[in-house]
Amino acid sequence: MKNPAKDTFTPKEALQKLEHFCAYQERCHSEVVEKLYSLKMTSDEIDTIVVQLIEGNFLNETRFACSFARGKHRIKQWGKVRITNELKARHISSTNITLALKEILLEEYFETFENLAEKCWNNLTETNLLKKRKKFCDYMLRRGYESNLVYEKVQELEQS
Incomplete structure (x- = not known):
């Protein structure tokens, strides 16, 4: 039984x-x-x-938010927009979200962004430049990177 x-x-x-x-x-x-x-x-x-x-310090929202932000950026290579939205969906306070985003070093953030952007652009086999741009932008925005970074990068990549 x-x-x-x-x-x-x-x-x-x-x-x-x-x-x-x-x-x-x-x-x-x-x-x-x-x-x-x-x-x-x-x-x-x-x-x-x-x-x-x-x-008992088993549950600490600040610690959770910081750990979440570090992990999602380093492992899944998410941008700050996506991390913020995911934390908001988990009802994390804006104070904790701000603290969590400070865990990601700017230098590391931009390095990850550059590497991901280059890899994505080079892996796209689309021959139509407009479609390639759209696919690139959609992917990077879905990953949670700021639109101004994405649009600057796509213009830079088109010229190279």
Whole structure:
């Protein structure tokens, strides 16, 4: 007979489970609340557990935002626009978003942008220059880079 997944958790068990959840990887408040709802906790229990996680330093929104920004830029090569939008979608405060974006060094940011732009432009096989420009711009904007950077770069690449 199959062992059904445990349906109900005591607040203490849920706290323990969430401590592991937060220790494994930085989490934002909304992810934690969502997880607690999936464990069928009440609103009061959720509030209590979230406060305990914050007091135990398992949950720290500033730390999450900074880690998120660094990781998404270095690993996925996202621009600041995309990182900002993703953090806003996770209900991160604008103060924490500003702090997180400061984690990305300007020198590193522009180097990543240049490398990604060159790679993208060289990999496009489109012969029609207008279509190639559009594909390049769409890709770079989707990656979250500022439109003025993208448009300056496409003009520079066309002339080379």
